[in-house]
Amino acid sequence: MKTAPLPKNKSIALGIEPISKLLIKQAVPASIGILVMSLNILIDTIFVGNWIGSIAIAAINVVLPVSFFIAALGMAIGIGGSSIISRALGADNHEKAKTTFGNMLSLTILITTVMVGLGLIFINDLVPAFGGKGEIFEPAKIYYRIVLYGIPMLALCMMGNNVIRAEGAPKHAMIAMLIPSIGNLLLDYILINRLDMGMEGAAWATTISYGLCLAYVAWFFLSGKSELLCSWRHFIFKWIILSEIGALGFVTLARQATTSLLYLILNNVLFELGGESSVSVFGIIGRMMMFALFPVLGITQGFLPIAGYNYGAEKWSRVREVIFTSIKYACGLGIVIFLALFFFTREIASVFTKDIQVIEDTSFALKLVFIAVPIIAIQLIGSAYYQAIGKAIPALLLTLLRTGFILLPLVLILPRFYGELGVWISFPIADVVSTIITAYYLWMAMKKLKPATV
DSSP, X not given: OXXXXXXXXXXXXXXXXXXXXXXXXXXXXXXXXXXXXXHHHHHHHHHHHHHTOHHHHHHHHHHXXXXXHHHXXXXXXXXXXXXXXXXXXXXXXXXXXXXXXXXXXXXXXXXHHHHHHHXXXXXXXXXXXXXXXXXXHHHHHHXXXXXXXXXXXXXXXXXXXXXXXXXXXHHHHHHHHHHHHHHHHHHHIIIIIITOOHHHHHHHHHHHHHHHHHHHHHHHHHTTOOSOOOOGGGGSOOHHHHHHHHHHHHHHHHXXXXXXXXXXXXXXXXXXHHTHHHHHXXXXXXXXXXXXXXXXXXXXXXXXXXXXXXXXXXXXXXXXXHHHHHHHHHHHHHHHHXXXXXXXXXXXXXXXXXXXXXXXXXXXXXXXXXXXXXXXXXXHHHHHHHHHTTOHHHHHHHHHIIIIIIIHHHXXXXXXXXXXXXXXXXXXXXXXXXXXXXXXXXXXXXXTSOSOOO
């Protein structure tokens, strides 16, 4: 009797290697990818602020909610489907994994194309609705129209990136994130600085970089490096697969939708309180929120496939271990991030703009917004755990807890009593309350896991 050949993929390592080593192997490439992608957004903002002007920062910040939401459709499908793929690979069900991936591709292309069409039709209504008023309107409209063409490519990249990570190939997932980031920076320099194309140059640099990313992701799946090479039958929609992708993906979509809604509300609230300069302050803080948390987000990304695979393989002791290890590492990094930001707020703000008032306001606000960063990892890992194991409802509720149920009401209420201060103190209050609640539910979930199995 012949011995069965070893699988050509690396996903089996998710259930075998030591958790700490595995988490580092998964989290470091994810963190590097997020870092470079965040640096891209950060440096892009610096370029735009210095080469075009502070109004351009506000204009890009206005467009972010719309592009985030449409791109989040791809991310939602990617994370939801990848949860199924991770558990299917853990249970050695490769046919289900391929069918899931094929349905993910079809669904992403269909939905994002429709959404982009609607976004272009209602461009004159959406831009001002998201805070693109006064001097901000025209540059925001220019940026919005061009970037929207690249959003379907970005959605496919984000979907594919999560699948690559679910297969146990984090280095390729990292490269997929590096390509558009580096490409965008180079194109920024050429189109804005050298060719003086202004907002159009910034927009085209972003859109072209999405195309470069998509080319690499397509190469990975077509080159034989992936075990999920699909046949035509895998692209045909299957309701049982779509419903599970939709239920789990809706968690991510809801998170991104609430983030977009938060940006919409904050842009309008801050515009009423302090005009364009206050919107610019939040534009800088928003970039720092994406940038500074990269190692914590990287650990969360690394945690997802490990937890999902081992849950599918019913290796409960490894599930517990990856939860505790991820929280320990992420909270430690959170402390480092907080200290770095607290002592260098003015220097950070000065990188983005030379406007003294914006620098002063940003320096003050950054300290308040990031004060609870050391504990936010518990909330992120807790909500990610339920998504990894396929529990859509608790994942949705915990994901929406911070931004949707706590932060949004606070930014609507507190500014009425404390002005702009009310906006900034809303962030740490939401972080603390949501972390306490999530920690309780995560602990209860771990107590329900069956006794350890080999």
